[in-house]
Every structure is written in C-alpha cells, then in structure tokens.
Amino acid sequence: MDELDSYSRTVVSVAETVGPAVAALVVGDPDRPRGSGSAVVVPDPDDPAATVLVTNAHVVAGSRSGRATFADGTHADVRVLGADPLSDLAVLAVHPDARTPTPVVLGDAGALRVGQLVVAVGNPFGLAGSVTAGVVSGLGRSLPTKDGRVVEDVVQTDAALNPGNSGGALADARGLVVGINTAVAGVGLGLAVPVTTTTRGILASLRRDGRVRRGYLGVVGAPAPLPVDVALRLGRPTGLRVAEVISGSPAQQAGLRSGDVIVDADREPVAQAQDLQRRLFAEAIGRTLPVTVLRGDAMVDVLAVPAELTG
Structure with a gap:
C-alpha cells in the first residue's frame, strides 16, 4: 500500500505542476478548424521572462493561427512562428494581450x-x-x-x-x-x-527564423549492441542499426542497407539516432558526409550527400 501511495503522490504532483501549462489547441479558422491537439507553455528561447507554446508540426499542418484553451478555461489566440517536420516540432506565439500559465521547466x-x-x-x-x-x-x-x-x-x-x-x-x-x-x-x-x-536549438531556430534548415538522409534505425570485439576496438557498446532505408532517399543512393550498423558519421561516433541527427543541420546539406557502417563482419565506408528537407 505504501508503494501505491508513493506512486500516486508522484503522479498527482506531476499533474498539478505540468497540467496548467498544457493547452487544448485548435488550428485554422475557428469556424472551420483544420486540426487539433495539445500544446505546452515553455520559456521563450530568446527571452526567459516571456513564453511561447510548443506543439507538433503535424498538429499545425500548414495552419498559421489558432486558439489555445488552458485547463482553467482561459484561452489565447496563437500564431505559428515556425514548424520543423523532421523533429515534428512547432513553435507558437501567444497574442500580446493574452495571459498564459506559468511555463513548464524543461528537463533533459x-x-x-x-x-x-x-x-x-x-x-x-x-x-x-x-x-x-x-x-x-x-x-x-x-x-x-x-x-x-x-x-x-x-x-x-x-x-x-x-x-x-x-x-x-x-x-x-x-x-x-x-x-x-x-x-x-x-x-x-x-x-x-x-x-x-x-x-532546444531547434526551438530557438523556429522562434527566430521560422524554420530549421536540416539535412535529410532517410534511414530508420534504433540503437543496437556491437559485437564484443568491435565494441572494444571502438570503445563504445552500441551503434545505430538501420531498420529501413527510405526509397529514393540520399541514404539509398549512397548504398546504405537495412541491417547496416552505423558507427560513425562525419568521423564522429554514432551510438544512437541523436548522434546522427546532430550531423544533419544546415552545414551538412549538399556536402559529402562520410558514414562508416558495420556490414556483416566488415567495416564499410559510405559517402552520402544529405539533401535539404523541404516542405
């Protein structure tokens, strides 16, 4: 019973802390909404004393405005500042006359x-x-x-x-x-x-510029353990196993295959998807990106040229 009580107290505390800053979001014309979802009040990346809303790019789906309604029944008109399909994040500005709840604290x-x-x-x-x-x-x-x-x-x-x-x-x-x-x-x-x-860098770019210039390879993957001898040689236990290569993508054109385990990109270690993502910002677009993969028992070097994500 004590364990259940402790669990319950934790969930209740989180709900009371975070809940007021989570809004119901409707985008598009209020009379003919194009989409709906949720949004979270966070500190403005450029001004911690101010706030913006964060939601998914697929929620805003090309809309430029909408309305956020908070748990206490108050609402605010919002404007889409920018959306990034690759991270599925979007940043919304709140109408200057509107008041928003205390923003959440972002963790890691x-x-x-x-x-x-x-x-x-x-x-x-x-x-x-x-x-x-x-x-x-x-x-x-x-x-x-x-x-x-x-x-x-x-x-x-x-x-x-x-x-x-x-x-x-x-x-x-x-x-x-x-x-x-x-x-x-x-x-x-x-x-x-x-x-x-x-x-956080993506949110800051969306806030300031309305977009994030991103390179695109087109692989679907997840961390996977490396063979013991390879792990010892590289000094890390995992790589990024390619589960799927998107048809027509730069990854396919470069010769990456399903089952490959990516261990390096741009001469930097890759142990998870985030390590690869960091190599794919604006400076990588159109530039040859060396990728090292474990294919069977062999290390293979592949030269990929990330395309710019558009749309």
Missing part, C-alpha cells in the same frame, strides 16, 4: 532510463487536462512518417496516448518536461520527441 531526456516513470498530460479526444502514467519503454527510436520522412531519436512509452495527445507534455517524476508527445504507434505504444540540447 538524455538522462532518461528504460523503466523510468513518466507522466503524459494532454487533451485526448478533447478531454482537457487528461493525465496518464507509465514507463519509458525504449530510447533512441526512429519514427517514419506518412510522407516518407523520419522523426529521429523519439522516446517510447507505454503511458496511454490517444488522438489529441499530440503536442502535449511527457514529464518525469520531478515534473520536468522531457518530451513532447508526438504519435500513437499502436496499442500500449506511444512516442514523444525528446527534450535535448538539439531540441
């Missing part, structure tokens, strides 16, 4: 461990302020999207997510937001964009 998903308690807060099926709890089921996942793109390094959780949760908050036991819920992959399987140094 890099510290997450499989089995750790997480709490999801969002607005599934329009049910405002809904809270579910679960554990981190996996880390470093890649999520292929319907348009052939890949959202890298997502967090897998069994906290129940349903339509409308997209754009909501995934928090740890301390109430720090470590992810932005992005998709429902199946029964008992939810995914969230992690909050990392890379994510």
Whole structure:
C-alpha cells in the first residue's frame, strides 16, 4: 500500500505542476478548424521572462493561427512562428494581450532510463487536462512518417496516448518536461520527441527564423549492441542499426542497407539516432558526409550527400 501511495503522490504532483501549462489547441479558422491537439507553455528561447507554446508540426499542418484553451478555461489566440517536420516540432506565439500559465521547466531526456516513470498530460479526444502514467519503454527510436520522412531519436512509452495527445507534455517524476508527445504507434505504444540540447536549438531556430534548415538522409534505425570485439576496438557498446532505408532517399543512393550498423558519421561516433541527427543541420546539406557502417563482419565506408528537407 505504501508503494501505491508513493506512486500516486508522484503522479498527482506531476499533474498539478505540468497540467496548467498544457493547452487544448485548435488550428485554422475557428469556424472551420483544420486540426487539433495539445500544446505546452515553455520559456521563450530568446527571452526567459516571456513564453511561447510548443506543439507538433503535424498538429499545425500548414495552419498559421489558432486558439489555445488552458485547463482553467482561459484561452489565447496563437500564431505559428515556425514548424520543423523532421523533429515534428512547432513553435507558437501567444497574442500580446493574452495571459498564459506559468511555463513548464524543461528537463533533459538524455538522462532518461528504460523503466523510468513518466507522466503524459494532454487533451485526448478533447478531454482537457487528461493525465496518464507509465514507463519509458525504449530510447533512441526512429519514427517514419506518412510522407516518407523520419522523426529521429523519439522516446517510447507505454503511458496511454490517444488522438489529441499530440503536442502535449511527457514529464518525469520531478515534473520536468522531457518530451513532447508526438504519435500513437499502436496499442500500449506511444512516442514523444525528446527534450535535448538539439531540441532546444531547434526551438530557438523556429522562434527566430521560422524554420530549421536540416539535412535529410532517410534511414530508420534504433540503437543496437556491437559485437564484443568491435565494441572494444571502438570503445563504445552500441551503434545505430538501420531498420529501413527510405526509397529514393540520399541514404539509398549512397548504398546504405537495412541491417547496416552505423558507427560513425562525419568521423564522429554514432551510438544512437541523436548522434546522427546532430550531423544533419544546415552545414551538412549538399556536402559529402562520410558514414562508416558495420556490414556483416566488415567495416564499410559510405559517402552520402544529405539533401535539404523541404516542405
């Protein structure tokens, strides 16, 4: 009973801390909305005394404005400052006359461990302020999207997510937001964009420039253990196993194959999707990117030329 009480107190505390800053979001014309989901109030990357809203790029879906309604019933008109399909993140500005709740505190998903308690807060099926709890089921996942793109390094959780949760908050036991819920992959399987140094840079670029120039390779992968001899030689236990190569992508043109394990990109170690993602910002576009993979028992060097993600 004591363990259950402790668990309950933790979830309640997180819900009370994070819940007020999670809004139900409707985008497009209020009379003819184009989409809906959730959004989270976070500190403005350029001015910590101000706030912006973060949601998913697929939630805004090309819309430029919308309305956010908070748990206390207040609402605010919002304007889309920018969206990045590769990270599935978007940043919204709140109308200057509107008041928003206290922003959440962003954590670091890099510290997450499989089995750790997480709490999801969002607005599934329009049910405002809904809270579910679960554990981190996996880390470093890649999520292929319907348009052939890949959202890298997502967090897998069994906290129940349903339509409308997209754009909501995934928090740890301390109430720090470590992810932005992005998709429902199946029964008992939810995914969230992690909050990392890379994510913070993406939000800052969207806030300032309205876009993020990103390179695109087109691989779907997850961390995988390296053979003992290779791990000892490289000094690290894992690489990024390629589960799928997107048809027509730079990765396919370069000769990357399903089953390859990427161990280096641009002469830097790759142990998870985030390591590859860091190599694919604006400076990588159109430049030859050397990629080293373990293919069977052999190390193979592949030369890829990332394309610019458009649209």
